[in-house]
Amino acid sequence: MRMSSLFLRTLREDPADAEVPSHRLLVRAGYVRRVSPGIYTWLPLGLKVLRRVEEIVRQEMDAMGAQELLFPALLPREPFETTGRWTEYGPNIFRLQDRKGADYLLGPTHEELFTLAVKDMYSSYKDLPVTLYQIQTKYRDEARPRAGVLRGREFVMKDSYSFAVDDAGLDKAYDQHRETYIRIFDRLGFHYVIVAAMAGAMGGSKSEEFLATAENGEDTYVHCPQCGYAANVEAVRVPAPPALDFTTTPAARAEDTPDTPTIAKLVDVLNARFPRDDRAWAAGDTLKNVIVKVTHPDASTEVVAIGLPGDRDVDEKRLEAQLEPSTFEVFDDFPSVPQLVKGYIGPGVLGAEKDAKVRYLVDPRVVDGTAWVTGADVQGQHVLSLVMGRDFTVDGTIEAAEVRVGDACPNCGHALEAARGIEMGHIFQLGRKYAEALGLKVLDENGKLVTVTMGSYGVGVSRAVACVAEGNHDERGLIWPRQISPADVHVVATGKDEEVYLAAEDITRGLEAAGLVVLVDDRRKVSPGVKFKDSELIGVPTIVVVGRGLAEGVVEIKDRRSGEGRSVPVESAVAEILAEVRGTSA
RNA sequence: CGGGCUGUAGCGCAGCUUGGUAGCGCGCCGCGUUUGGGACGCGGAUGUCGCAGGUUCAAAUCCUGUCAGCCCGACCA
Known part of the structure; x- marks a missing residue:
C-alpha cells in the first residue's frame, strides 16, 4: 500500500460528533466514515483490520469443527412469525415490504434460519451433533446507536448454532465454544472477563458473556478479587445465610408506628420509641414488601409481593430477568385488594393460600430464624420480632434485590467489586425453544422422534475492531496489536533525495517478498513531521x-x-525488521 | 421515549444579540522557497447557511413548523 495513492485522508482535528477514543481515532486515521447514524463505511485501512479479525474468528471456528455457511440478510416474515419474534423484537427490527406488499425484515440474528436449515436437511440422530456458523452483516434498529462502529445499526457478527440430540451434546458444544472463544479473544489481544449471564426462562441452561474490560463500557458487572467470580448484575446469586436459632428471640409484637410510610421514618420511630439494647435500629432490620403486577405470556395477571431487607431496593433488571418471559409493572390498584394496607403491608396477609391470593417471594437473605420489623397490615402499625419460619412463611425466594459493591461473593464470601466492560461475545444454551417452535425433530436410535437441543453463540466482529482500538491507543493515535494491524510494517520515507525513496522501495520489496503487508509513505513534498504524525x-x-x-x-x-x-x-534492515515483526532475535 | 446542546465549504468553527456584499483555520488546486516532528510566501477553487413556510424593500440572522445529529437517561448485541 502506497500512501501516495492510498484512498485515505487523515484529519488533523477530532470529528465533532465523536466522543469515545475508538470512534475519534478510527475516523481521524481514515479507517471508517459515517454514512448515517450507526451505519459506517469501511475504508481500505479499516477493511483490512475487519478482514483480519474475521479471519482469526474463521480459523478458530473451523478448528473446532464448525462449518461456515451464509444466510441472506433479507429475510421473510414467516419464520419470525412462527417463533413470535416478529412481534417480540418490536421496533428493533428493520422491516420492509416487497412490491407485492409481503413483509420482510433485515436479519437481527438467525436462530430461525439455522433451525429451518437443519430441519430441511437432517432427520436422524446420526447426523448430529453439528455446529454451523456464518460471518454476516446484521441489522438492528437500535434506539440509540453510538460510539461509532462500537454500537452500530448495521454490524458484522459471527453467529453460530449447535444442534444436538441431548443435553450432554449441548454441554459439549457449549464447552467447545467457550474454549474457542478464549482462543479468539486471546489472539485479538483483548483484556476480557467471562461473566455469568442470565439464561432466561429455559431453566437450567447456561449462559456466559465475554466482556472486554473498558472504563467507558456499557455493561456493568461484579467480580470477586479473591476467587475470580464474575457475573452480570442480573445473574448474581445471593448466597443464603444459614438458618438462625430463634429459641431466645422474643415473641412478635405489634406496635403503633404512626406516620411511617417510608423505611427511613420507620427506623427513626423505632429508635425513638423502641430502642434496642445492643445497637441502633437500621434499615436492614426491616422487611420491606414491594407489590408488583405480573403479566404472564398468556395475558393473565397476578399480584406478587417481594419481601426484601429494607436497606435495599428492587433492581428492575434483575426482577425482569427472574420473571421472564412474564413482565411486571408497579402495582398501584390498592382498592382491588383491600387486605393490602399501603405502607404497612406485612406477611400476615401475603401468600398464595391466603385470602388476598398474593404470592409472596422473598430475598434469599430472609432465612428461617431471622427476625424482622415489618408491616402489621393495619394502618399505623408495625410488628417487631417477626421471625421467619416461626411467625410467617413464604411461597419461595427470588433474586430481585439490588446488588451492591461490597456484597458477599456467592463463591467465597469476599466483598464484590463492580467494573465495566463491552460485550464482545455471548455463549448461550438455547435449549429446545426454537426447535420446538419450528418443529426440528430427529429420529433417535429407538426410532422415536426427539426434539433437537440448540446453543447459540455470537462474536461481534466489527465491534471487536472498535473495541481493540478502544483498548490500544495513546494520545498520538492508534496502536494495533500485530495480529490485526492493517499492515505489518509502516515504512516512512522522509526527505527530498531520491535515494531515500529508492531505499524505501527496496526494503518494502524485501519485506513483501517475505510475506509481510507493508504500508509505505512515499509521498513527495510532504514534510517529515506530517508523515510521523x-x-x-x-x-x-x-x-x-x-x-x-x-x-x-x-x-x-x-x-x-x-x-x-x-x-x-x-543492508540488514529487512532481516532486522522481519525478526522484530516475528518476535525472534535477528 | 424523556432531558440538554447543536445544525454555516471536505473537517473544525466564527457570524445570529442589533436583518443589508457569507467569513476564519485546516484540507484541496497552481507557482516558488522548504524537508527529522502537523513549514512558508503569493495566487486560486469550493456554500441549498439542515428543510419548509411566514414577517420584511431585504433573512444565515426575526417568527412558526419540521427534520437531522450529539450527549445524558430509559432500552438494547
Whole structure:
C-alpha cells in the first residue's frame, strides 16, 4: 500500500460528533466514515483490520469443527412469525415490504434460519451433533446507536448454532465454544472477563458473556478479587445465610408506628420509641414488601409481593430477568385488594393460600430464624420480632434485590467489586425453544422422534475492531496489536533525495517478498513531521524510518507502542525488521 | 421515549444579540522557497447557511413548523 495513492485522508482535528477514543481515532486515521447514524463505511485501512479479525474468528471456528455457511440478510416474515419474534423484537427490527406488499425484515440474528436449515436437511440422530456458523452483516434498529462502529445499526457478527440430540451434546458444544472463544479473544489481544449471564426462562441452561474490560463500557458487572467470580448484575446469586436459632428471640409484637410510610421514618420511630439494647435500629432490620403486577405470556395477571431487607431496593433488571418471559409493572390498584394496607403491608396477609391470593417471594437473605420489623397490615402499625419460619412463611425466594459493591461473593464470601466492560461475545444454551417452535425433530436410535437441543453463540466482529482500538491507543493515535494491524510494517520515507525513496522501495520489496503487508509513505513534498504524525495516528506497530540516517547507511526501526527506536544498517534492515515483526532475535 | 446542546465549504468553527456584499483555520488546486516532528510566501477553487413556510424593500440572522445529529437517561448485541 502506497500512501501516495492510498484512498485515505487523515484529519488533523477530532470529528465533532465523536466522543469515545475508538470512534475519534478510527475516523481521524481514515479507517471508517459515517454514512448515517450507526451505519459506517469501511475504508481500505479499516477493511483490512475487519478482514483480519474475521479471519482469526474463521480459523478458530473451523478448528473446532464448525462449518461456515451464509444466510441472506433479507429475510421473510414467516419464520419470525412462527417463533413470535416478529412481534417480540418490536421496533428493533428493520422491516420492509416487497412490491407485492409481503413483509420482510433485515436479519437481527438467525436462530430461525439455522433451525429451518437443519430441519430441511437432517432427520436422524446420526447426523448430529453439528455446529454451523456464518460471518454476516446484521441489522438492528437500535434506539440509540453510538460510539461509532462500537454500537452500530448495521454490524458484522459471527453467529453460530449447535444442534444436538441431548443435553450432554449441548454441554459439549457449549464447552467447545467457550474454549474457542478464549482462543479468539486471546489472539485479538483483548483484556476480557467471562461473566455469568442470565439464561432466561429455559431453566437450567447456561449462559456466559465475554466482556472486554473498558472504563467507558456499557455493561456493568461484579467480580470477586479473591476467587475470580464474575457475573452480570442480573445473574448474581445471593448466597443464603444459614438458618438462625430463634429459641431466645422474643415473641412478635405489634406496635403503633404512626406516620411511617417510608423505611427511613420507620427506623427513626423505632429508635425513638423502641430502642434496642445492643445497637441502633437500621434499615436492614426491616422487611420491606414491594407489590408488583405480573403479566404472564398468556395475558393473565397476578399480584406478587417481594419481601426484601429494607436497606435495599428492587433492581428492575434483575426482577425482569427472574420473571421472564412474564413482565411486571408497579402495582398501584390498592382498592382491588383491600387486605393490602399501603405502607404497612406485612406477611400476615401475603401468600398464595391466603385470602388476598398474593404470592409472596422473598430475598434469599430472609432465612428461617431471622427476625424482622415489618408491616402489621393495619394502618399505623408495625410488628417487631417477626421471625421467619416461626411467625410467617413464604411461597419461595427470588433474586430481585439490588446488588451492591461490597456484597458477599456467592463463591467465597469476599466483598464484590463492580467494573465495566463491552460485550464482545455471548455463549448461550438455547435449549429446545426454537426447535420446538419450528418443529426440528430427529429420529433417535429407538426410532422415536426427539426434539433437537440448540446453543447459540455470537462474536461481534466489527465491534471487536472498535473495541481493540478502544483498548490500544495513546494520545498520538492508534496502536494495533500485530495480529490485526492493517499492515505489518509502516515504512516512512522522509526527505527530498531520491535515494531515500529508492531505499524505501527496496526494503518494502524485501519485506513483501517475505510475506509481510507493508504500508509505505512515499509521498513527495510532504514534510517529515506530517508523515510521523500520520504514522503514529494510523498505528501500525512497527515503523521504519528511511531518511537522513541513510547518508550514514542506517535506517531506524521504531516500536509504535513503546516509542523506542534503534538504528540498523540498511543492508540488514529487512532481516532486522522481519525478526522484530516475528518476535525472534535477528 | 424523556432531558440538554447543536445544525454555516471536505473537517473544525466564527457570524445570529442589533436583518443589508457569507467569513476564519485546516484540507484541496497552481507557482516558488522548504524537508527529522502537523513549514512558508503569493495566487486560486469550493456554500441549498439542515428543510419548509411566514414577517420584511431585504433573512444565515426575526417568527412558526419540521427534520437531522450529539450527549445524558430509559432500552438494547
